[in-house]
Structure formats: C-alpha cells, structure tokens
Amino acid sequence: xxxxxxxxxxxxxxxxxxxxxxxxxxxxxxxxxxxxxxxxxxxxxxxxxxxxxxxxxxxxxxxxxxxxxxxxxxxxxxxxxxxx
Amino acid sequence: xxxxxxxxxxxxxxxxxxxxxxxxxxxxxxxxxxxxxxxxxxxxxxxxxxxxxxxxxxxxxxxxxxxxxxxxxxxxxxxxxxxxxxxxxxxxxxxxxxxxxxxxxxxxxxxxxxxxxxxxxxxxxxxxxxxxxxxxxxxxxxxxxxxxxxxxxxxxxxxxxxxxxxxxxxxxxxxxxxxxxxxxxxxxxxxxxxxxxxxxxxxxxxxxxxxxxxxxxxxxxxxxxxxxxxxxxxxxxxxxxxxxxxxxxxxxxxxxxxxxxxxxxxxxxxxxxxxxxxxxxxxxxxxxxxxxxxxxxxxxxxxxxxxxxxxxxxxxxxxxxxxxxxxxxxxxxxxxxxxxxxxxxxxxxxxxxxxxxxxxxxxxxxxxxxxxxxxxxxxxxxxxxxxxxxxxxxxxxxxxxxxxxxxxxxxxxxxxxxxxxxxxxxxxxxxxxxxxxxxxxxxxxxxxxxxxxxxxxxxxxxxxxxxxxxxxxxxxxxxxxxxxxxxxxxxxxxxxxxxxxxxxxxxxxxxxxxxxxxxxxxxxxxxxxxxxxxxxxxxxxxxxxxxxxxxxxxxxxxxxxxxxxxxxxxxxxxxxxxxxxxxxxxxxxxxxxx
Ligand SMILES: Cc1cc2nc3c(=O)[nH]c(=O)nc-3n(C[C@H](O)[C@H](O)[C@H](O)COP(=O)(O)OP(=O)(O)OC[C@H]3O[C@@H](n4cnc5c(N)ncnc54)[C@H](O)[C@@H]3O)c2cc1C
Numbered sequence: 001x002x003x004x005x006x007x008x009x010x011x012x013x014x015x016x017x018x019x020x021x022x023x024x025x026x027x028x029x030x031x032x033x034x035x036x037x038x039x040x041x042x043x044x045x046x047x048x049x050x051x052x053x054x055x056x057x058x059x060x061x062x063x064x065x066x067x068x069x070x071x072x073x074x075x076x077x078x079x080x081x082x083x084x
Numbered sequence: 085x086x087x088x089x090x091x092x093x094x095x096x097x098x099x100x101x102x103x104x105x106x107x108x109x110x111x112x113x114x115x116x117x118x119x120x121x122x123x124x125x126x127x128x129x130x131x132x133x134x135x136x137x138x139x140x141x142x143x144x145x146x147x148x149x150x151x152x153x154x155x156x157x158x159x160x161x162x163x164x165x166x167x168x169x170x171x172x173x174x175x176x177x178x179x180x181x182x183x184x185x186x187x188x189x190x191x192x193x194x195x196x197x198x199x200x201x202x203x204x205x206x207x208x209x210x211x212x213x214x215x216x217x218x219x220x221x222x223x224x225x226x227x228x229x230x231x232x233x234x235x236x237x238x239x240x241x242x243x244x245x246x247x248x249x250x251x252x253x254x255x256x257x258x259x260x261x262x263x264x265x266x267x268x269x270x271x272x273x274x275x276x277x278x279x280x281x282x283x284x285x286x287x288x289x290x291x292x293x294x295x296x297x298x299x300x301x302x303x304x305x306x307x308x309x310x311x312x313x314x315x316x317x318x319x320x321x322x323x324x325x326x327x328x329x330x331x332x333x334x335x336x337x338x339x340x341x342x343x344x345x346x347x348x349x350x351x352x353x354x355x356x357x358x359x360x361x362x363x364x365x366x367x368x369x370x371x372x373x374x375x376x377x378x379x380x381x382x383x384x385x386x387x388x389x390x391x392x393x394x395x396x397x398x399x400x401x402x403x404x405x406x407x408x409x410x411x412x413x414x415x416x417x418x419x420x421x422x423x424x425x426x427x428x429x430x431x432x433x434x435x436x437x438x439x440x441x442x443x444x445x446x447x448x449x450x451x452x453x454x455x456x457x458x459x460x461x462x463x464x465x466x467x468x469x470x471x472x473x474x475x476x477x478x479x480x481x482x483x484x485x486x487x488x489x490x491x492x493x494x495x496x497x498x499x500x501x502x503x504x505x506x507x508x509x510x511x512x513x514x515x516x517x518x519x520x521x522x523x524x525x526x527x528x529x530x531x532x533x534x535x536x537x538x539x540x541x542x543x544x545x546x547x548x549x550x551x552x553x554x555x556x557x558x559x560x561x562x563x564x565x566x567x568x569x570x571x572x573x574x575x576x577x578x579x580x581x582x583x584x585x586x587x588x589x590x591x592x593x594x595x596x597x598x599x600x601x602x603x604x605x606x607x608x609x610x611x612x613x614x615x616x617x618x619x620x621x622x623x624x625x626x627x628x629x630x631x632x633x634x635x636x637x638x639x640x641x642x643x644x645x646x647x648x649x650x651x652x653x654x655x656x657x658x659x660x661x662x663x664x665x666x667x668x669x670x671x672x673x674x675x676x677x678x
Contacts (some may be wrong), residue, residue, distance in 0.1 A: 001588065008589040012250070012272065016126050016304045017228075018134030021338050023303040024423065048210060054230050061418045083336060083423055 010034075011044060019053045025060070029081045037074070044074045090268070090520050091253070092279040094512060095121045097501050100253040100309060101288030103131030104229070105469025105490035107236035109286050109452075112498025114243035118505060121280055123242075123251045123269055125304060129233045130349065132302050133288055133490070136229030138206065138219035140186075140487035142179035146200040147219040150211060152176040153668060155220065156527055157213045159485060160671040163478025164621035165637065166322065168645070168662035171450040171474040175492045176483075182491040183222055183454065192224050198448035207342075207372075208482045208678075221484045224338030232487065252594055253308065255523045256316040259516045262456075264465035266373035266515075267312070272594060277527065279520065283511055284464055284501040287313065287446060291470040292605040293326075296555075297547035300332055300339040309471040311601025314445050314608065315522070318455055318465075319648040319657070321473040322444035323605070324613035324623050327481055328556040332438025334396035336423040340416055340435060344401060345369045347412050351380065352398045352432065353388035359397075361426075372678055374480075374556075377437035378624060381557040384436075391434060426458040437556040441481050443604075443605040443622065444612075445473035447648070452497025457648050457657055465555050466501060468493040470507060475646065478661075479621020493604045529578075531597055536581030539596045546573050546599075554610050559626045563614040568612045570603075571654070577603045608649040615656050618643040621676075635675040644673075 001009070014026035024051055037045060048056060048071070058064035059075050066072035097113050099106045102124035113120040124131065136518025143150040156176040160167055187193055187201065194202040194308060203219040221663035240247075242556035253267040257279065266282040292307025293299040310320055331340040345351075351369050353359050363379040364371035371379075380397050389395050406429045409417055413428075420428045446467040447455045452474075454462040469490040476489055577599055582592040619628040619637030628637035645658040663670050 002586075004586065005588040008289075008584075008591045009273075009670060011589050012589070012594075016130075017302060018126075018130045018132055020135070020300060020302045020336075021419065021423070021508075024336055024338070038598075052230075054227055060422075079422075082425070 010049060017053055019057075020058065020062050022053045022081050025078060025081060028083045029078050032081060033077055040070055041074050044070050048074065048078070090277050090279055090524070092515065093121070095119050095266075095280060095282045096505055097121075097284040097286065098123065098280040098282040099138055099286045099288060100267060101131070101290060101469065101471070102128035102247065103288060103290050103469060103490070104232055104236065104487060106286070106288030107233065107240055107296045107493040108222050108491055108494025109242060109288060109468055109498035109501075110240050110245045111236065112495055114240060114245040114504060116502040118502065119246075119247055121282070123244050123248045123253050123267070123280070125250065125252050126561050127249050128237050128247065129230075131233060132304055133229040133233050133487070135302065136487055137223075137226045139204065139223035139228050139484045140183060140232070141206070141209065141220045141482070141484040141492070142183040142222060142488065143176070143220060144180050144183065144201060144203060144222070146196060147203045148211070150218050150220055152179065154211055154213060154218070155179065155209075156665070156668075157671055158208055159476060159482055161214065161674070161676055162208050162480055162485075163484035164480055165640070165644065165673050166325075166475070166478030166620060166661055168475050169665040170662050171476050173665040173668065174450040174496075175474070175476050175488060178492045179488050180333070182488065182495065186232065186235060186491065188351055189235040189239045193222055194224060205660060206483050217325065219378045229487065237576065238531050243369060252597065253312065254526075254597060255335040256312050257281070257519045258316045258512065261463075262317075263463040263513060264316075265513060265519075268520055270594070270597075272589055277520070279515065281515060283505055283512060284466060285463075286452070286497050286501065287467040287471055288469045289434070289471045291442045292602065293442065295547065295550050295602050295606045295609065296326075297544075297551035298332055298334070298436050298468055299337045299439040301439070307471070307605035308598065308601045309467065310445060310608070311604040312598055314651040317652065318446060318454065318462065318591045319650045320444060321447040321646050321648055322475060322479070322612070323608040323649055324616050324647060325443035325477075325479050325621060326439055327441040327443065327622050328373070328377050328437045329440040330373055330380060330437050331399055331435040333419070333423045334391070334434035334436045337438050337543075338419055338423045339438070339440075340399065340433065344399060344413060344416055347401070347408065348404055349399050349401045350378070351396050351435075354390045354394065355388060355391045357388075358644040359383050359388070359640065376625065377556045380437055396434040396436045399435045400432035401428050402430065402432060405564065405576055415529070426541055442470055442484065443473070443475075443477040443479065443481055445471050447646075448472045448474050448493070448497075450474055450493070450496060452493050453500055457659060458661075461499050466497040468497040479623060499672060513566040526600070530580070530593060532580060533581040536579040537576040539580050539582065539592065539599055542573065542576045543602065545576075546570065546603060549573060550606055552610065554613050556612060557624055557626065563610070566610045567614050570607055574603050574607060579652075603652060607654065611654060612647040612649050612656060616643060616647060638676075
C-alpha cells in the first residue's frame with residue numbers, strides 16, 4: 001500500500017473508534033506527533049491504535065503497565081498530547 | 085446516456101451496522117440459515133455501543149419486587165407521552181427474556197451473592213407506577229456495552245455471519261414500487277463501489293450526535309442510515325427530540341457523569357455564584373438533567389458564562405477532600421486533566437450541556453419493520469437501535485432503555501425478516517436499470533468538484549449552527565433563523581471539494597459522504613423543532629412556558645402527535661401517537677413531574 005493510503009487507514013482507525021475520548025486523543029496525536037516518531041515508535045503506535053478502547057485507556061491512565069520501554073515512551077507521549 | 089454498471093453481490097439479507105442492534109438482528113438471520121451480510125464502517129466490537137456503561141433495564145425483580153408494567157409506566161412517562169404504547173409494552177414485556185438470552189450468549193453480568201443478575205438503581209426507574217425507586221438496571225461493571233458487543237459478536241461468529249468490515253453503505257436501493265432491494269456500498273480499502281442485492285435490508289447504523297458542536301457521541305455517529313433513508317424518500321420521525329447531558333467537557337464533549345454532582349460537585353457561573361440555588365432551591369445541582377441543562381444555558385445566554393467567549397459554566401469540586409476525589413472519582417480526574425487540561429482538585433471543570441442521544445429516527449413498528457406515513461410497511465426495509473424510532477423513547481429516553489431497545493428490536497426485526505423470506509421464498513426481485521445512478525453521480529461530483537467548500541469547515545459551521553439555534557433550550561426567532569441558515573449550509577455541503585482523489589483508503593471522500601448524511605439529520609431536526617410550538621420532553625421552547633392550561637408547556641390538544649420530516653420539499657406531516665397498548669389499559673395522560 002502507498003504511504004498516503006497507509007496513513008489514511010491509520011487515520012480512520014484513530015478517529016473512528018468506540019469512544020469519543022479515544023477519537024480525540026489518537027486523532028490529535030496523529031496530527032501532532034506521528035510524523036516525528038522513530039520507525040520503532042511508529043510501529044508501536046499502530047499497534048496501540050489497533051487495540052480496543054477499553055484495553056488502551058488503562059494504559060494511558062497508568063492503571064495497566066506497559067509491556068516494554070518503547071510502548072511506555074509512546075504511551076507517555078499520548079498521555080501528554082494537548083487536545084485543547 | 086450510457087449505463088455504468090457496478091458489481092452486484094446477492095444475499096438473502098443485508099444488515100448495515102454491527103453495533104448492538106445489528107449484531108442482535110444478525111443472530112436471528114444467520115441462525116435461521118439465511119445468507120446474511122453485515123456491513124460496518126469499523127470492526128464490530130469498535131461500534132459505539134461500547135461507550136454505554138450504565139446498564140440495560142429489565143424488570144427481573146432479582147433484588148426487589150418489580151414488574152414489566154411498572155417499567156412500561158416509567159417509559160411512557162419518561163417519553164412525555166409521545167412514545168407509542170404498543171411498542172413500549174412490547175419492549176418492557178420482552179426485557180427480562182432479552183437480558184436472560186444475552187446471559188446465555190455469555191454476557192458476564194454482575195451477580196448477587198445468590199448468583200442472580202445484580203440490579204442497581206437508575207434515574208427514572210420506579211416501582212408501583214412511580215411510587216419509589218426500584219433496582220432495574222443490569223450491568224457488567226462499567227463496561228456493559230463492551231461486554232454486550234463481545235457476547236453478541238461471538239455468537240455471530242458461531243453462526244457464520246459474513247462481515248464486511250470497513251465498508252460504508254452509501255445509499256438504499258429502492259424500486260419504482262418503493263420496495264427496498266439492498267444497498268450500494270463503498271469498500272474503503274479498494275475504493276470499489278458494490279451493490280448488495282438482498283430480499284431484506286436492516287438498518288442499525290446508530291445515532292447522529294455529531295450534528296452538534298458539543299456531543300458525547302464518538303466521531304462515527306454521523307447518521308448515515310438516516311441520510312440514506314431520507315434520500316430514498318423515507319420520512320424521518322420526531323427528529324426534534326435530542327437528549328442533552330448537562331455536563332460534557334466544554335469543547336471536547338466528553339461526558340462527566342452525574343456522579344460528580346452526587347459527590348458534592350457544584351455548578352458556578354462567572355460571578356462564582358452557585359446558580360442552581362435560584363433554579364431548584366431544593367434539589368440544587370442534583371435537579372433532573374433537563375432542569376440543570378436549561379439553567380446552565382440561561383446563565384450563558386444572560387452573559388454569566390465563563391471563559392473568553394463566556395460560553396461555558398464551571399463544575400467545581402475543589403472544595404472536596406482530594407482523597408475523596410482520588411477515591412470516588414478517579415476516572416473523572418483523568419478525563420478532566422486529559423480533555424479540559426485541568427486538575428479538578430485544583431480548579432473547576434468547564435462544562436456545557438452536550439448532545440447525547442437521538443430519540444427520533446426511521447419510523448418503525450415494534451416488529452422492526454419500517455413504516456410509511458400512512459402506516460403501511462416499506463417492503464423489504466427494517467430498522468433497529470438508535471437509528472430507528474419504534475417509538476419507545478418518545479420525547480425523552482429513559483436511561484438504560486436504549487440498550488434494551490437494541491436487544492428487543494434487533495431481535496424482532498431479525499425475526500420479521502426470517503418470516504417474510506419464509507413466506508415468500510421467490511427469487512430476488514430484479515434491480516431497476518438505473519439503481520446506481522444517483523450514488524455514482526454523487527461520487528463523480530465529489531471527484532470533479534472545483535472551487536467548492538471545505539468539508540471540515542462546512543461540518544463545523546453546521547455543528548455551530550445546530551448548537552446555537554437548536555440546542556437544549558430553544559427560542560422562536562433563533563429557530564426560524566436556524567432553518568434558513570441550515571438550508572444555506574446545505575448548499576455548501578452539495579459543493580464540497582476534496583483534495584485527495586485517490587481510490588485506496590480515501591478518508592477525505594468518506595468524510596464528505598458522511599457530511600451528506602449529517603446535513604439531512606440537521607435539516608430534519610431544525611425544521612421539526614421550529615414547527616413544534618410546544619415544549620415536550622427534551623424539546624423545550626421559551627415561547628411555550630409552564631402555564632396552568634399547559635403544564636410544562638406541553639400542549640396535548642394540538643401536539644400529541646409524531647412529526648414526520650420529508651426530504652423532498654423539506655416539509656412536515658404528522659401522525660397520531662399510538663396510545664393503545666397491546667394487552668393493558670392506556671397509561672393516561674398526566675403532567676410529567678418527578
Ligand atoms: C457516552 C454514552 C454512554 C451511554 N450509556 C448508555 C447506557 O448506559 N445505557 C443505555 O441503554 N444506553 C446508553 N447510551 C446509548 C447507547 O449506547 C446507544 O444508543 C446504542 O449503543 C446504539 O446502538 P446501535 O446498535 O443502534 O448503534 P452503534 O453501536 O452506534 O452501531 C452502529 C453501527 O453502524 C455502523 N455504521 C454506521 N453507518 C454505517 C454505514 N454508512 N455503513 C456501514 N456501517 C455503518 C457502525 O460501523 C456501527 O457498527 C450511551 C451513549 C453514549 C454516547
């Protein structure tokens with residue numbers, strides 16, 4: 001798939017989620033930070049975006065521990081994304 | 085003109101939507117052996133039903149005595165008598181069975197010590213015809229919707245339902261006699277446009293809360309089913325009725341639960357005044373949703389809103405012990421920090437009344453069959469869930485009744501399809517020669533539009549207009565002006581331009597197509613609201629106040645009727661409310677007071 005299409009698919013999965021909270025958070029992250037991620041971080045973000053909202057939210061709020069340090073980096077960035 | 089053809093796939097039935105309603109309907113079809121296609125814009129378990137946390141109602145009577153008739157009474161009263169009493173009786177009687185069935189599908193309900201389904205109290209649930217609160221809501225912790233979708237999805241996998249994920253239905257196919265013969269849909273991954281030709285079509289596309297600027301609904305709720313139905317000449321029912329939640333985070337819309345005020349949260353205006361003391365001296369901040377919402381809007385309209393644009397009020401919990409906040413309201417603290425940029429321990433949360441639920445929709449009977457204005461059924465067409473109007477919610481939905489609605493009417497619509505196909509096993513009726521023309525013209529217009537409006541800006545303008553002119557508290561002049569504004573915005577919607585013309589994963593195109601649907605919902609809402617010159621349930625007008633002759637501004641003599649909005653001509657007609665239940669006596673008209 002072309003890079004543009006790949007990014008659009010990711011956009012759809014970030015902004016058409018089950019919960020409004022996640023649409024806003026992942027959508028803002030995609031706009032503001034995705035382009036600056038390392039390939040490793042980007043892969044982690046894509047995997048996070050594929051998770052269901054009720055699995056992802058506890059990671060973001062720190063209720064569940066991250067699996068590895070790269071995931072923790074990306075989750076911290078997600079948590080700090082300014083949505084306003 | 086040369087005819088352009090598109091590929092056609094044939095099924096017994098096609099369901100658009102894989103949320104609670106669509107999945108429940110699909111079980112009936114697949115288990116009956118029908119070849120069923122279920123289309124969804126997202127993977128089924130990512131549907132918006134996941135967001136429902138509160139629970140689903142059923143008079144199981146597991147914790148204390150309860151009866152479907154009491155549930156029916158509460159629902160009729162909640163609806164401000166605009167709900168159809170045959171459908172309400174049907175839903176409330178079926179509720180215990182629907183919940184137990186779900187349990188058998190594997191839904192992990194919370195349990196009592198004896199192993200029965202645990203039930204909790206919820207606003208508006210009363211025993212003995214409004215006497216005292218009763219525990220009627222069944223929940224799976226705070227993930228009821230999520231657990232429900234997973235249980236229903238697994239059951240469908242077992243029954244071999246065929247899913248088309250990340251497909252967007254674009255239009256209904258209807259022939260000259262008005263029979264529905266399926267849908268035309270777009271596969272996002274390839275950009276292919278395909279016809280799903282079927283004997284029966286069920287819409288379960290969910291709500292349309294994104295017509296408002298401030299909404300608790302996820303971005304996916306763009307009212308596609310309503311847009312498609314309206315374009316196919318099906319009138320939309322009671323579209324003026326939208327339930328607002330008093331406390332959505334200003335700007336983001338994210339819901340702050342009632343529990344915050346329950347724990348002692350106070351609403352304040354720009355003068356730092358606890359203004360609810362003036363509007364509801366007894367209940368204060370804990371008055372009912374509509375009372376609190378209207379008070380907030382009055383404060384904002386009278387110039388006592390907060391912030392640079394004076395367009396929100398503050399929900400203050402800074403006086404509570406931080407330990408209490410951390411213990412009792414941890415989720416809220418996280419939401420406030422994340423979406424308002426404010427730690428509620430240190431500063432108050434900016435909030436506004438926020439659009440939450442759509443009571444109106446595609447007119448159906450309690451069998452889930454779509455109905456024409458004259459009461460006859462639309463052959464081949466069915467609807468269930470938030471996109472449908474059975475009508476059980478009338479002018480105002482009772483909490484936890486929407487999850488029940490999608491279980492009961494998801495199932496009944498599925499059963500109706502199975503019966504209809506068994507009764508008439510003939511081959512598929514032929515598609516009209518020009519069945520894809522309108523849709524292809526719409527796509528072609530988007531591909532070639534030059535100098536048109538931006539999708540984002542046009543959507544935003546529509547949302548702002550709806551919020552300002554047709555919000556929680558409505559004013560005659562604003563509504564009149566709102567109708568003309570929304571008609572102007574519609575012109576821009578028909579001229580939207582997208583930069584990306586690619587085939588694969590063209591989300592710009594999809595968003596433009598969603599806006600085509602949103603605008604139909606917005607128009608129907610504004611026009612129906614402007615016309616209804618009374619206050620009832622969630623529709624409250626400044627010029628229809630509480631008087632002795634018309635308590636709460638409700639005018640049964642003129643307005644005890646359902647609105648039907650017709651896209652063609654942008655006009656309205658009306659039909660009577662069904663006040664006759666199936667087996668019990670009519671629940672007689674009364675003033676709605678709690
Ligand atoms: C924050 C929140 C909390 C709530 N809490 C409760 C509660 O506690 N109790 C309660 O009873 N109700 C609650 N509600 C209301 C309730 O959740 C919804 O009314 C209900 O879940 C709607 O279910 P549905 O099956 O009709 O639609 P959805 O679950 O929204 O599913 C719609 C489906 O249609 C698909 N779709 C839409 N358009 C298209 C298209 N063009 N092509 C293909 N597929 C399409 C989507 O992909 C999706 O699969 C809540 C609502 C919100 C917003």
